[in-house]
Amino acid sequence: MKKSMKKRMSKDFKAINTHNIPKFTLLIYIILGVFFGFIILNFINLMIFKSIDDSDLQKLGEEKFTRSITLDSNRGQILDRHGEILASDMEAYRIAVIVDENYPNHLTDKKKMSKELSKVMSMSEKEITKMIDEGIKNDRFQVEFGTKGRNVSYKNRKQLESKELDGLTFIPEIKRFYPNGVFASHIIGFSEPNEDGRLVGSLGIEREYNEALDGEPGYSNYTQDIWSYVVPGTLETESAVDGMDVELTLDSNIQLYLEESLDEMQEYFEPEELFAFVADAKTGEILGAGQRPSFNPDTREGFGNSWLNVLYEYQFEPGSTFKVFGLAAAIEEGQYNPNQYYESGSRDVMDTTIYDWETEGWGTITYNEGMQYSSNTLMMDLQDRVGADKMLDYYKKFGFGETTESEFSTEAKGQIVWENELQQKTSSFGQTLSVTPIQMIQGMTALLNEGMMKKPYIVKSVTDPNTNKTVYEGKETNVRQVISKEAAEKTVDEMNTLVAGSMDRNSMYALDDYGVTGKSGTAQIYDPEIGGYISEPYQFITSFIGYAPKEDPRVIVYYGIKRASKNKSDTWDYGVSLGFNPLMERTLKYLEVTDSTEGSDAEEVKVEDYTGKKIERVANLTNDSLNVIYSGEGDTIKDHYPKNATLLKNETIYVKTDGELTMPDMRGLSKREVITLLDFLGIKASLKGEGYVKSQSIAPNTVLGKKSSLTIQLDSNDPNN
Known part of the structure; x- marks a missing residue:
C-alpha cells in the first residue's frame, strides 16, 4: 500500500515539473526576485555605508529631529562711580x-x-x-x-x-x-544690533570694552521624536555667560551739572563747538565730560553731528592756557624771578613781528605782571633763557606729543612743531603746536601734585557679575616726576595770582565761597582753506583751565568754546566764566569741599560730649554757631554726632533727644549728609536721585514707628543757593 502510494506521488510530481509554466507567471517571479534583491542590496549598503543615493541618512535624521537653541547672554552694564x-x-x-x-x-x-x-x-x-x-x-x-x-x-x-x-x-x-x-555721550558711546541681532559697541566705552561687555551666548541641543518630545538622554545645555559690568569714574551728579552748563552756554552763544571736563586734581579721575554738538544714544537724535570724542581725540592749538607749562620749566631751571623786569610789546622773529595781545604792550613790567597780563613776549624771553631744546624736553615730560595711554584706542597725541625759531617761539604761547584736552589735564596734575604727574583715567573697575569678582580696577597712577616739589610749589604760587591778583586780571572767574585760579586762553584758529589764521573779530577758541580751592586743589575744570555766533564779544569780555563758574561751584559744594583759606579765618566751634545734658544748657546748640538737626520729642540729649571734635561755624551737628524718635527736617541736606544722619539715627530709607534733598515722604517732627517707610527724593539743584 505504502509502496503503491509512493509510486503514484512520484508520477504526479514528475507530471507537474514537466508541465509548461505560463510566461506571465514567470515574469512576475522575475520582477519579485529583482525587487527583493534590490531591497537586500540596499539593506546591506545601509548597514555598511549608512547612505542611499549619496545621501547621509544619519545626517538627514539629525537635521529633522535634532534641535539647537541659542541662549542669549545679557550685555554688561555701564555704571557711574556710585x-x-x-x-x-x-x-x-x-x-x-x-x-x-x-x-x-x-x-x-x-x-x-x-x-x-x-x-x-x-x-x-x-x-x-x-x-x-x-x-x-x-x-x-x-x-x-x-x-x-x-x-x-x-x-x-x-x-x-x-x-x-x-x-x-x-x-x-x-x-x-x-x-x-545726552549725557557724556561720546564717552559712554552706543551699541547697535549686528546682522545676527547681537549688540555690538560702535563708539566710546561701548566699543572699547565691547569684548568684556558682550558676554558669551549659551546653547541647548536635544533630539526630539516624531511627536516633538525630547528624547531622554539627548539634552545638552551650556548656560549663557553674561557680559561684565564696567564702572566709570564719572559722577552722575557732576555730569548733570556739566550738561546743564553746556546747554546754557549753547543757547547763549550758539558756538561751533563747546567742551567741559571735570577731573579730580589729586588722582586724575575724570568726574565729568561733555561737549557740543552731542547726541542722544537712546533716541539717536543728533547722530552724525560729530563723532569726535573731544576729550581724547580733539587736536587743537590751546593758546595761552599752555603758558603755565613754560612757566614751570623756567622756574625749575631757575630762570624765572617774579620781580625781574622786561620790555613788553613785541619781538621780531625770522622777519615776523610777534605782538602781545595788547600790541603796544604795557611798557617795562615784572615777570609776574607779565604772567598776569598773559604776555607773549614774556614767554618768548623765558624760552630764550631756558633754551629751545631744553624747553622742548620739558614739554615732552609734561606729556605733550604723546598719548596718555588712556582707555581709548583712538586717542590722539597732538603735535609739537619745532623745526625753526618761529615755530618754537609761537609754541611758547600755545600756537603752532597742537594738544588734546586730556593732555592739558594730565599736565595740570603735575603742577598740583608737587611735580608728580598723574595719569588720567575714566574706568574705575570691570566686574564679572557671574562671580562678583573685580577683574580690573582703575587706580591712581604716577606717570613721572616732571619738575621738583619746590618748582611746582613756586609755579602754583605764581598761578594763584592769575585770577583777581594785583593787576585784577580774570576777576570774572572769582567765586565768593572758594579761592579759584587758573589760566585763560584765546587761541587763533588756523583755516587750511585760506592758508592762515582766521582774522575775523572774536573768532577764537576761548578757554580756561582752573582749579579750586587754591591752597589745596581738589578739582580741575577745563572749559572751552569755539567760534560763538551770538553774543560774540562776551567771549572776550567774560571768557567762559558763564559756564565755568557755576560748574566749578556746584561741583565743590556737591563734594562738600571746604576752602582752607576760608577755614583759616573762620570761627572754630569745639564740640564736647553733651550726652545727658539739657539742650538749653549747651550754648553751641542754641547760639546759632552750628546747624543743628534734631530728632526726638524731649529736651535732654540722648546722643549726638560728632563728639569731642572741632567744627567750623555753621557746620552740621546731629542730635538725638529723649522721648519718641521723630523725623528730622532733611530738606536741603546733601546726599552725604543724609546718609550720615540716617546711619546715626538707625533709620532705613530709599534714596532716589542725586544731589540735595528736595522732599521726604515722612513730614518733619512726625513720630517714627518701627515699620515707618521713608523715601527721600534728591535733586541736582542746591536749594540753599
Missing part, C-alpha cells in the same frame, strides 16, 4: 502689521491701525497708511516701519494691545537703554 546705570539692556519690540489676507490674523481696519500707531511712533497717520498701502500693493506678508517702528516699550505695547487691532504683531528684540539721554 553704581547708577548709564547703559543697560532692556526688552523692546518691533512693530509689524500683517497685510496678507490668507493669514487668519490680518489687517482689517487700516484707519484705526494708523491712528493708534501714530500715538506711539514718530509718524503721522498719513505716513503709516501710505506704508501699509505700499505693502498691500507689493503683495507683502507684513509691513514694518523701519527705525520708527523699533524700540517700542512694554508700556506702549500693552497700550496698543488693549485696542485689539487685527494684524498687529510685536517682534521682541533687545535694546540698549541709555536712561540719561
Whole structure:
C-alpha cells in the first residue's frame, strides 16, 4: 500500500515539473526576485555605508529631529562711580502689521491701525497708511516701519494691545537703554544690533570694552521624536555667560551739572563747538565730560553731528592756557624771578613781528605782571633763557606729543612743531603746536601734585557679575616726576595770582565761597582753506583751565568754546566764566569741599560730649554757631554726632533727644549728609536721585514707628543757593 502510494506521488510530481509554466507567471517571479534583491542590496549598503543615493541618512535624521537653541547672554552694564546705570539692556519690540489676507490674523481696519500707531511712533497717520498701502500693493506678508517702528516699550505695547487691532504683531528684540539721554555721550558711546541681532559697541566705552561687555551666548541641543518630545538622554545645555559690568569714574551728579552748563552756554552763544571736563586734581579721575554738538544714544537724535570724542581725540592749538607749562620749566631751571623786569610789546622773529595781545604792550613790567597780563613776549624771553631744546624736553615730560595711554584706542597725541625759531617761539604761547584736552589735564596734575604727574583715567573697575569678582580696577597712577616739589610749589604760587591778583586780571572767574585760579586762553584758529589764521573779530577758541580751592586743589575744570555766533564779544569780555563758574561751584559744594583759606579765618566751634545734658544748657546748640538737626520729642540729649571734635561755624551737628524718635527736617541736606544722619539715627530709607534733598515722604517732627517707610527724593539743584 505504502509502496503503491509512493509510486503514484512520484508520477504526479514528475507530471507537474514537466508541465509548461505560463510566461506571465514567470515574469512576475522575475520582477519579485529583482525587487527583493534590490531591497537586500540596499539593506546591506545601509548597514555598511549608512547612505542611499549619496545621501547621509544619519545626517538627514539629525537635521529633522535634532534641535539647537541659542541662549542669549545679557550685555554688561555701564555704571557711574556710585553704581547708577548709564547703559543697560532692556526688552523692546518691533512693530509689524500683517497685510496678507490668507493669514487668519490680518489687517482689517487700516484707519484705526494708523491712528493708534501714530500715538506711539514718530509718524503721522498719513505716513503709516501710505506704508501699509505700499505693502498691500507689493503683495507683502507684513509691513514694518523701519527705525520708527523699533524700540517700542512694554508700556506702549500693552497700550496698543488693549485696542485689539487685527494684524498687529510685536517682534521682541533687545535694546540698549541709555536712561540719561545726552549725557557724556561720546564717552559712554552706543551699541547697535549686528546682522545676527547681537549688540555690538560702535563708539566710546561701548566699543572699547565691547569684548568684556558682550558676554558669551549659551546653547541647548536635544533630539526630539516624531511627536516633538525630547528624547531622554539627548539634552545638552551650556548656560549663557553674561557680559561684565564696567564702572566709570564719572559722577552722575557732576555730569548733570556739566550738561546743564553746556546747554546754557549753547543757547547763549550758539558756538561751533563747546567742551567741559571735570577731573579730580589729586588722582586724575575724570568726574565729568561733555561737549557740543552731542547726541542722544537712546533716541539717536543728533547722530552724525560729530563723532569726535573731544576729550581724547580733539587736536587743537590751546593758546595761552599752555603758558603755565613754560612757566614751570623756567622756574625749575631757575630762570624765572617774579620781580625781574622786561620790555613788553613785541619781538621780531625770522622777519615776523610777534605782538602781545595788547600790541603796544604795557611798557617795562615784572615777570609776574607779565604772567598776569598773559604776555607773549614774556614767554618768548623765558624760552630764550631756558633754551629751545631744553624747553622742548620739558614739554615732552609734561606729556605733550604723546598719548596718555588712556582707555581709548583712538586717542590722539597732538603735535609739537619745532623745526625753526618761529615755530618754537609761537609754541611758547600755545600756537603752532597742537594738544588734546586730556593732555592739558594730565599736565595740570603735575603742577598740583608737587611735580608728580598723574595719569588720567575714566574706568574705575570691570566686574564679572557671574562671580562678583573685580577683574580690573582703575587706580591712581604716577606717570613721572616732571619738575621738583619746590618748582611746582613756586609755579602754583605764581598761578594763584592769575585770577583777581594785583593787576585784577580774570576777576570774572572769582567765586565768593572758594579761592579759584587758573589760566585763560584765546587761541587763533588756523583755516587750511585760506592758508592762515582766521582774522575775523572774536573768532577764537576761548578757554580756561582752573582749579579750586587754591591752597589745596581738589578739582580741575577745563572749559572751552569755539567760534560763538551770538553774543560774540562776551567771549572776550567774560571768557567762559558763564559756564565755568557755576560748574566749578556746584561741583565743590556737591563734594562738600571746604576752602582752607576760608577755614583759616573762620570761627572754630569745639564740640564736647553733651550726652545727658539739657539742650538749653549747651550754648553751641542754641547760639546759632552750628546747624543743628534734631530728632526726638524731649529736651535732654540722648546722643549726638560728632563728639569731642572741632567744627567750623555753621557746620552740621546731629542730635538725638529723649522721648519718641521723630523725623528730622532733611530738606536741603546733601546726599552725604543724609546718609550720615540716617546711619546715626538707625533709620532705613530709599534714596532716589542725586544731589540735595528736595522732599521726604515722612513730614518733619512726625513720630517714627518701627515699620515707618521713608523715601527721600534728591535733586541736582542746591536749594540753599
